[in-house]
Amino acid sequence: MGEKTVIEVEDLTKHYGEITALGGVSFSVLEGEIFGLLGPNGAGKTTLMEIMCGLRRFDRGKVAILGFDLVKEPYKVRSSIGFCPQETLLYDLLSVYENFAFSASLYSLSSKKFKERVEFSSKFLGIGEFMRRRVKELSGGMKRRANLAASIIHDPSIVILDEPTVGFDPNVKREFWELIRDLKGYGKTMLISTHDMYEADELCDRVAIMDKGKIVALDKPHVLKETIGGQASIHIRVKDTSSEKALTILESYHCIVKENEIRIFSKDPWEIMPEVSKKLISHKILTEKIEVVEPTLEDVFVKLTGRKLMEE
Ligand SMILES: Nc1ncnc2c1ncn2[C@@H]1O[C@H](COP(=O)(O)OP(=O)(O)OP(=O)(O)O)[C@@H](O)[C@H]1O
Ligand SMILES: [Mg+2]
Structure with a gap:
């Protein structure tokens, strides 16, 4: 860059x-x-x-x-x-190639340059195999690929x-x-x-x-x-109803619990992950899941706006 x-x-x-x-x-x-x-x-x-x-x-x-x-x-x-x-x-009834020719005409591309760009699209954008097919016969993914190629036919x-x-x-x-x-x-x-x-x-x-x-x-x-997203935390899902017992074992950590899900907050969750697992195993607590969850851009959006990014 x-x-x-x-x-x-x-x-x-x-x-x-x-x-x-x-x-x-x-x-x-x-x-x-x-x-x-x-x-x-x-x-x-x-x-x-x-x-x-x-x-x-x-x-x-x-x-x-x-x-x-x-x-x-x-x-x-x-x-x-x-x-x-x-x-x-793209025009459905024209082939991909014909669509390219139409787009190129809008930018007054020379025929030499057009040839180069068609070659580029074939080789590097993976369009070669459906260059001569009509757009209406393409899959959604192919169509989107051809659309991209047509929109950059003038090499911007x-x-x-x-x-x-x-x-x-x-x-x-x-x-x-x-x-x-x-x-x-x-x-x-x-x-x-x-x-x-x-x-x-x-x-x-x-x-x-x-x-x-x-x-x-x-x-x-x-x-x-x-x-903005917040800290990574450890997510644990315990099997059956052993969350009470797990919680007493993990009392030295900053935990919150919801049904059989426990979250542990720590400055460095990766660091304490091994000892957390060891403690659970030594007390024979069965876990369905134990993982460190990092914040996502969704968390960032929620923190900034109070709403979710994607409607459910
Ligand atoms: N031609 C239009 N006439 C009136 N309002 C419009 C027009 N185009 C967009 N808007 C309004 O402007 C706002 C922004 O719309 P825009 O389409 O730019 O959002 P977007 O981020 O592209 O959304 P999407 O993810 O749904 O594509 C919306 O409130 C929309 O209703
Ligand atoms: Mg939009």
Whole structure:
């Protein structure tokens, strides 16, 4: 990752009538970063991304991409960005190749450059095998892959992806994460929105947590978890009804108990884990589970907003 700032958003504000979709959002992204916007439905992620790509108007603030001001040099901004929206933009009745040709025509790509980009998509984005198939015959995962390839056909240095893996099963999700990491490997800067805390945690170098049109926290995932998420703790589930007995054995620790679940809070749970297990074993307490649980980005969100990230 370089130290060059390639995306700069300052005090961006947007209302839809009475609704404040963005209430003064500021952040910057460094070259080569995977930067995540993590937030629940309605947080303002799509609004923010579409404004950055010149697709929506805004009330106040400033967006600069590679130093180009969005309002003053919209064409330069647009050609520097590849935007992959939540819904695929491909024509169902055309083949993937034909869709690529259409997208390329929007950017007036030379035929030489187009050939190079098709080759890149075949080789590195794993599209070769379905390049000549019609979009309507593709699986959901293939379609999303082709959509991404079409949105970066002009080889932009910044790629913006709106909830790229929503609705995917875990395996397809992982494949797509690999693809995103590969693009980072080719030097692209990536801005990704998600409401999946694991995705933000696994994939992103830095994460801005959004809620109700504001960024409520921004940092590397591990820093957010350590500073806001709270302490790691030991979770124990005892078999049957032995939690009373277990509790007396573990009385020297700071415990809380709920039915047959015990939690132990300690500055360094990893350190005391062996002696906790030993004590339980020596008193023949049977456990169904004993593990150290680290805070997640969900805990961070709950601490900041009092609500859960994903509705249940
Ligand atoms: N075209 C529109 N007209 C009126 N209100 C809108 C419009 N688009 C979005 N909104 C409102 O703005 C707010 C932010 O919406 P936005 O789509 O940006 O959120 P999001 O974070 O992308 O949500 P999701 O995770 O559901 O995609 C919401 O309250 C939404 O109802
Ligand atoms: Mg959205």
